[in-house]
Amino acid sequence: MAELKINGKSINVDVEGGMPLLWVLRDELDMTGTKYGCGVSSCGACTVMIDGVATKSCTFPVASAAGKEITTIEGIAKQGQLTAVQRAWIEHQVPQCGYCQSGMIMAAEALLDQNPEPTDMDIDESMTNICRCGTYQRVRQAIHSAAKLRANEAELLG
Amino acid sequence: MADQDKKSKKGKWGRRAFMITGGVVGGGLVVGVGGMLWVNHKIKQYTGEGMGAGDSLNAWIRIAEDNTITLAVPRSEMGQGVYTSIPMLIAEELEVDVQKVKIVHPQPESPYANTFLLTGQPRNVYKGMTLMEKIASVLPVVGTGGSTTISDGYDTLRAAGATAREALIMAGAQRWGVDKSECYAEDGHIINKTSKEKLTYGSLAADAAQIKVDKIPTLKAQKDFKILGKPVRRLDIPEKVDGTAEFGIDARPEGLLYAAIRHPEYLGGTIGSVQNIEEVEAMTGVKKVVVLKDGQGVAVVADNSWRAKNGALSLEVTEESNGHEGLSTAGVAAKMKSVIANNEMIATPESEGDVASVIASEGNQLIEAEYLVPYLAQATMEPLNCTVHVHEDRADVWVGHQAPSVIRDKVAAITGIDGANVTINMKYLGGGFGRRAEVDFVIKAAEVATVMKGTPIQLSYTREEDMRYGMYRPAVMSKFRAAITPGGDIAAWENKMALQSVGHSSMMRIMPSQAPDPKDDPMSSEGAAHLPYAMGSRKVAFGDLDLPIQVGNWRSVGSSQNGFFTESFIDECAAAAGKDPYVFRKNKLADHPRFVAVLDKVAEISNWSEPAGDNKFRGIALHKSFGSIVAEVAEITKVGEKEFSIDNYYCVIDCGRTVNPDTIEAQMQSGIVYGLSAAMYGQITIENGKIVEGNFPEYEMVRMNVTPHITTHIMEMDEYPTGVGEPGTPPAAPALTNALFAATGERIRELPLVKHGYSFV
Ligand code: FES
Ligand code: FES
Numbered sequence: 001m002a003e004l005k006i007n008g009k010s011i012n013v014d015v016e017g018g019m020p021l022l023w024v025l026r027d028e029l030d031m032t033g034t035k036y037g038c039g040v041s042s043c044g045a046c047t048v049m050i051d052g053v054a055t056k057s058c059t060f061p062v063a064s065a066a067g068k069e070i071t072t073i074e075g076i077a078k079q080g081q082l083t084a085v086q087r088a089w090i091e092h093q094v095p096q097c098g099y100c101q102s103g104m105i106m107a108a109e110a111l112l113d114q115n116p117e118p119t120d121m122d123i124d125e126s127m128t129n130i131c132r133c134g135t136y137q138r139v140r141q142a143i144h145s146a147a148k149l150r151a152n153e154a155e156l157l158g
Numbered sequence: 159m160a161d162q163d164k165k166s167k168k169g170k171w172g173r174r175a176f177m178i179t180g181g182v183v184g185g186g187l188v189v190g191v192g193g194m195l196w197v198n199h200k201i202k203q204y205t206g207e208g209m210g211a212g213d214s215l216n217a218w219i220r221i222a223e224d225n226t227i228t229l230a231v232p233r234s235e236m237g238q239g240v241y242t243s244i245p246m247l248i249a250e251e252l253e254v255d256v257q258k259v260k261i262v263h264p265q266p267e268s269p270y271a272n273t274f275l276l277t278g279q280p281r282n283v284y285k286g287m288t289l290m291e292k293i294a295s296v297l298p299v300v301g302t303g304g305s306t307t308i309s310d311g312y313d314t315l316r317a318a319g320a321t322a323r324e325a326l327i328m329a330g331a332q333r334w335g336v337d338k339s340e341c342y343a344e345d346g347h348i349i350n351k352t353s354k355e356k357l358t359y360g361s362l363a364a365d366a367a368q369i370k371v372d373k374i375p376t377l378k379a380q381k382d383f384k385i386l387g388k389p390v391r392r393l394d395i396p397e398k399v400d401g402t403a404e405f406g407i408d409a410r411p412e413g414l415l416y417a418a419i420r421h422p423e424y425l426g427g428t429i430g431s432v433q434n435i436e437e438v439e440a441m442t443g444v445k446k447v448v449v450l451k452d453g454q455g456v457a458v459v460a461d462n463s464w465r466a467k468n469g470a471l472s473l474e475v476t477e478e479s480n481g482h483e484g485l486s487t488a489g490v491a492a493k494m495k496s497v498i499a500n501n502e503m504i505a506t507p508e509s510e511g512d513v514a515s516v517i518a519s520e521g522n523q524l525i526e527a528e529y530l531v532p533y534l535a536q537a538t539m540e541p542l543n544c545t546v547h548v549h550e551d552r553a554d555v556w557v558g559h560q561a562p563s564v565i566r567d568k569v570a571a572i573t574g575i576d577g578a579n580v581t582i583n584m585k586y587l588g589g590g591f592g593r594r595a596e597v598d599f600v601i602k603a604a605e606v607a608t609v610m611k612g613t614p615i616q617l618s619y620t621r622e623e624d625m626r627y628g629m630y631r632p633a634v635m636s637k638f639r640a641a642i643t644p645g646g647d648i649a650a651w652e653n654k655m656a657l658q659s660v661g662h663s664s665m666m667r668i669m670p671s672q673a674p675d676p677k678d679d680p681m682s683s684e685g686a687a688h689l690p691y692a693m694g695s696r697k698v699a700f701g702d703l704d705l706p707i708q709v710g711n712w713r714s715v716g717s718s719q720n721g722f723f724t725e726s727f728i729d730e731c732a733a734a735a736g737k738d739p740y741v742f743r744k745n746k747l748a749d750h751p752r753f754v755a756v757l758d759k760v761a762e763i764s765n766w767s768e769p770a771g772d773n774k775f776r777g778i779a780l781h782k783s784f785g786s787i788v789a790e791v792a793e794i795t796k797v798g799e800k801e802f803s804i805d806n807y808y809c810v811i812d813c814g815r816t817v818n819p820d821t822i823e824a825q826m827q828s829g830i831v832y833g834l835s836a837a838m839y840g841q842i843t844i845e846n847g848k849i850v851e852g853n854f855p856e857y858e859m860v861r862m863n864v865t866p867h868i869t870t871h872i873m874e875m876d877e878y879p880t881g882v883g884e885p886g887t888p889p890a891a892p893a894l895t896n897a898l899f900a901a902t903g904e905r906i907r908e909l910p911l912v913k914h915g916y917s918f919v
Contacts, residue, residue, distance in 0.1 A: 015462075016442065019462070019464055019465075020464060023462055023463055023464035026463070027416060027461075027462040027463050027464070028462065030410050031401075032401075032404070032407075032408035032410065033400070033401020033402065034401070035405075035407075035539075035540070035588075036407070036463070036541065036618075037539055037540075037541070037621065037854075038621045038853050038854050039620060039621060039853075040621075040853055040854070042853065042854040042855050043539070043854050045539065072401070073400065073401035074400070074401045074402075077400060082399070082400065086399045086400060089395075089399045090391070090395055090396065090399060093391060093392060093395060093820055093824065094395075094399075095237075095392075095394075095395050095398035095399065096237030096238070096239075096824060096828055097235075097236050097237030097538075097539065097540070097586070097587060097588050097589045097590075098237070098394065098395075098398030098403050098405075098586060098588070099405060099538075099539040099540045099586075099588030099589060100539050101398050101399065102401050105399060123862065124862055124863035125863070127862045128861055128862070128863075129861070129862075130539070130854060130859050130861060131539070131831075132537060132538060132539040132589050132591075132832070132859065133237045133539070133589065133828050133831075133832075134827055134828040134829075134830065134831025134832055134860070134865070135824070135827070135828070136827075136831065136860075136861070136862045136865040137827050137865060137867065137868055138824070138827070139862065140862065
């Protein structure tokens, strides 16, 4: 039995401690926004944030997630208000098939949290997710836009 | 919407137990559309499931009293944008705001047949159907592939919108007691020209559904378009940024169990026996081990995908190699070499003049080259999966698939349930690329679900099973000879290929009755025969390989290799003639102004005539596929010995009239990245009868850090629209390898580039 904190809510799950967090989310909790792509930490489709750090949930045992703040794609919009990253994604019409996009967005959120004004080099280094549809160019543009949106919002909030 | 069955999470309409009766389908409007034959077959062929046909205006359009407009999208959304482009085509003539419509995926029935897939020709909506179109409708062929959605639907969908609009106008005229010429349609309303009164579509829909429009109104001219040809925000994107978009793998019907599968590891192998069924069934969460028919696999059913996978990995099985344990990549290449060397050609799709004697004649320069590409996996981002619930007398299927009409029949055959009682719940496809036109994962899911009758089963391949149980783009060898005159003309061109037939292999699985003999497979030589260049005598032929390797459709199919082969060898011809590769091509396209226009444009936007700059090099390629002409220029920088950065791609497409230009741009970016992944890294290798690569990054993809900046230009045309989803891919590889030739003098005749020691930053 593990007590998880997912998107601000406490949830108890009764599974083997070695089960990767991804499968707890998808199959035990029916939170299907987080995707399976490879299961070996290579593609990034399963990216969530654990204590604010972008983490590949397909290889992260649920036991190690206990007590930490887990944020998934379902939990980033607050009170129905999309985040700057999500809005930039719509603005730039990023997704194609869309399957990799939850992971892409989570990786972008984490990047911008740590580095509010990433350069192209920074983006290259931290955005290692695979998109088989090749949306990379728009992902890059959207991250730059989101950085500006976030900066403007921060200014408005004083 | 009282008849709406809200059993699925997204409120998509489920099965409805009624049949269409009377002389019309769903009201009366469809009768006129394209002389739709299926009207005569409506009871058998069209129940209107998913479109609530009772009060719909026709098979594509339903307007509720509260003004909710629901449009049918019978094609599969796999990233290429049909979820938006189909509504755009209907909305243009229906005069409604495309951002406000609701979308439903209907059951795969006759009105939704993709006749273009079978005929390669658009339908004439003002005439009756041709025999082939009737066949496509009666079967029906409901599928998404070959970049055909727009070519198939461009006129028919606009006609559906126009006909419904006409009925609404007539209903408004009736209501006001005026002539219909006194009324017009605008933004979801019928307006009375004189009184300026307005009626909503919703208030007229029930009346309009009873009106038969016997002539399809004239469709708008391009200059009058309000929606088509302008960038429109995709309707599927909002749910693809907040995690709510449902792919096949996200189906969660009540009581769902998950299944993982172990396929035979040998190509053409079979599983003999399973030694430890009881042991595996005792593992945590495991419910059952199901041995599939004909040794084709063993499935483990559990209450969680991970537990199912662990069960599958724990299976101890014996496997028969069926004599294929010696199969290897090198062996396949040797076979191809011998087919070509021994001239074992089974078909000659193009032959003009006497190539042999021109090549033998003196004075011309003879050049020869042998090209080779490997097997490739589609590697859709969403691993293959299908969810099936077998009930006593019906079955429900949740899946992302390119051919819903085919899988309905397959599920019916496996489960023994009448196809009319098999419901396909079409989900988003996490990539298709041809792999989701295959039926293996659906058949296996249906087999397991039949054993587990009463319980919904989601069968997913792990990434490893997805990659190793492939329907690959075939490995292909292509051997060229050309004679170049002293003046730099191509006097003769010969291309002999060796490959397995994709059409034969895939259709034997998908629809055996339609499977072509390998010699009749047009896909083997597509993009290799009938090139636009002036070439004097020419001969294009291919031979077959009999191998236990399943080959299938892979984005751009034959053009995926033939674009690379021909555009590389043309470049070799240009070099042999001592000509600039752009000028050389252009000079040989005198009779093809559309090709020239595209080529000129790409030269212009890439500044081809200016020096590229220090350590910078360019390569060019031009290829027509799926009706569209695409030219690409790659611009690269040499950063070290065999180390390059791919800085820019310039891409120009002529696809006739455009529907959603923003999607076309996205598809060009997508097609180029897909082609580059193959050029740089892609290879499925065979050793000792088994596939080597099982996951990323052994089968590596282009990622953000190596992606070039892509500039796309779309030619403004007033021609019938052609494909967009695939044509961006074929020129990507040769544009890059031609640039590498410019940089290094090394001609790359075998992909992928990593094999030659190249690396990219
Ligand atoms: S599924 Fe976790 S990185 Fe690919
Ligand atoms: S949008 Fe399809 S994999 Fe990224």
